Amino acid sequence: xxxxxxxxxxxxxxxxxxxxxxxxxxxxxxxxxxxxxxxxxxxxxxxxxxxxxxxxxxxxxxxxxxxxxxxxxxxxxxxxxxxxxxxxxxxxxxxxxxxxxxxxxxxxxxxxxxxxxxxxxxxxxxxxxxxxxxxxxxxxxxxxxxxxxxxxxxxxxxxxxxxxxxxxxxxxxxxxxxxxxxxxxxxxxxxxxxxxxxxxxxxxxxxxxxxxxxxxxxxxxxxxxxxxx
Amino acid sequence: xxxxxxxxxxxxxxxxxxxxxxxxxxxxxxxxxxxxxxxxxxxxxxxxxxxxxxxxxxxxxxxxxxxxxxxxxxxxxxxxxxxxxxxxxxxxxxxxxxxxxxxxxxxxxxxxxxxxxxxxxxxxxxxxxxxxxxxxxxxxxxxxxxxxxxxxxxxxxxxxxxxxxxxxxxxxxxxxxxxxxxxxxxxxxxxxxxxxxxxxxxxxxxx
Numbered sequence: 304x305x306x307x308x309x310x311x312x313x314x315x316x317x318x319x320x321x322x323x324x325x326x327x328x329x330x331x332x333x334x335x336x337x338x339x340x341x342x343x344x345x346x347x348x349x350x351x352x353x354x355x356x357x358x359x360x361x362x363x364x365x366x367x368x369x370x371x372x373x374x375x376x377x378x379x380x381x382x383x384x385x386x387x388x389x390x391x392x393x394x395x396x397x398x399x400x401x402x403x404x405x406x407x408x409x410x411x412x413x414x415x416x417x418x419x420x421x422x423x424x425x426x427x428x429x430x431x432x433x434x435x436x437x438x439x440x441x442x443x444x445x446x447x448x449x450x451x452x453x454x455x456x457x458x459x460x461x462x463x464x465x466x467x468x469x470x471x472x473x474x475x476x477x478x479x480x481x482x483x484x485x486x487x488x489x490x491x492x493x494x495x496x497x498x499x500x501x502x503x504x505x506x507x508x509x510x511x512x513x514x515x516x517x518x519x520x521x522x523x524x525x526x527x528x529x530x531x532x
Numbered sequence: 533x534x535x536x537x538x539x540x541x542x543x544x545x546x547x548x549x550x551x552x553x554x555x556x557x558x559x560x561x562x563x564x565x566x567x568x569x570x571x572x573x574x575x576x577x578x579x580x581x582x583x584x585x586x587x588x589x590x591x592x593x594x595x596x597x598x599x600x601x602x603x604x605x606x607x608x609x610x611x612x613x614x615x616x617x618x619x620x621x622x623x624x625x626x627x628x629x630x631x632x633x634x635x636x637x638x639x640x641x642x643x644x645x646x647x648x649x650x651x652x653x654x655x656x657x658x659x660x661x662x663x664x665x666x667x668x669x670x671x672x673x674x675x676x677x678x679x680x681x682x683x684x685x686x687x688x689x690x691x692x693x694x695x696x697x698x699x700x701x702x703x704x705x706x707x708x709x710x711x712x713x714x715x716x717x718x719x720x721x722x723x724x725x726x727x728x729x730x731x732x733x734x735x736x737x738x739x
Contacts, residue, residue, distance in 0.1 A: 431606075431635060432609075434604075
């Protein structure tokens with residue numbers, strides 16, 4: 304079984320991953336909706352920007368975050384001036400890095416599920432007396448829900464595994480930013496810590512498989528036509 | 533209680549023009565496929581916007597280009613029976629039927645769920661889901677859903693096209709009863725002569 308210190312690392316990883324999802328889900332949903340439904344100038348540009356964390360080396364994403372949210376960066380200075388706080392070396396910074404790495408995957412999953420909903424059902428709802436918003440909330444949203452759920456699980460798994468952007472952006476601070484992947488990496492540098500590595504690796508596999516199982520179940524429950532990956 | 537409309541609706545690179553004078557009973561929009569019959573129904577329902585003209589049902593103006601009136605679909609009270617049914621797949625038959633009923637102002641409702649169930653012969657289907665219905669059953673439910681929303685008029689887009697001959701007769705009887713018992717004005721799209729001859733009191737040819 305895991306030691307107390309390892310449990311603390313699992314708990315920190317879960318905290319970071321949940322915070323990352325809570326942060327990213329509304330943003331991902333808004334982006335997915337815009338990309339699925341709206342035609343506007345600069346759409347390709349936005350699409351590319353959203354996908355950037357997926358194609359860039361994570362270290363580069365982390366470095367860009369560091370530039371922006373570091374003590375000298377625009378975002379870092381704003382946070383300091385407005386709230387007297389910083390993301391540097393904090394678990395909140397780890398959550399931001401994980402959230403940004405999860406963003407493209409979540410946008411893709413939600414966008415696909417929104418695009419799969421027959422828009423003519425929305426017009427049917429309108430003719431039956433539903434406002435645009437009500438038609439959306441009572442028809443499109445429930446039909447897209449399995450996809451949104453799958454996006455959450457996928458983003459969650461991605462956040463749990465985040466390494467490169469996190470270690471570059473907020474370093475590897477025990478108890479603050481040392482999540483499971485960072486802890487495994489750190490333990491690998493220490494002679495004789497093989498057992499700890501094994502235990503934490505198993506914990507990672509179990510968490511990821513659990514997330515994947517939930518995701519599969521959500522998609523199947525939605526009729527099995529949607530594919531997340 | 534009837535339609536009064538004259539509209540020009542852009543559709544692709546041409547314009548669909550139609551004029552319908554008030555008349556009781558069923559007005560059929562007749563013409564070959566692709567001529568824009570569905571576009572006219574969509575314009576009456578408020579799903580597409582005509583470039584010019586006006587749409588009124590039973591004296592209520594729904595659209596008037598010159599006067600700047602353009603009610604959104606949810607305020608037009610058009611019970612639209614789509615060619616492809618468009619039942620909500622995630623809701624039971626009962627919830628499909630009640631979707632518009634719950635949103636309708638009480639004074640506009642003229643049928644209850646139970647009455648609609650008897651009227652259309654779908655009372656046994658309430659707990660089913662749309663994907664388990666046959667074509668004829670689904671079409672009856674779609675008609676019931678439109679009627680229960682307390683519409684000013686019915687728009688029917690080839691409601692028989694996906695049905696075999698036996699089912700067609702059943703649905704046609706239902707439509708005749710809506711015309712005679714409920715006295716709702718109906719705009720009926722079809723490309724079938726026999727259907728139009730049997731049901732419509734007036735035919736407007738398109739194309």
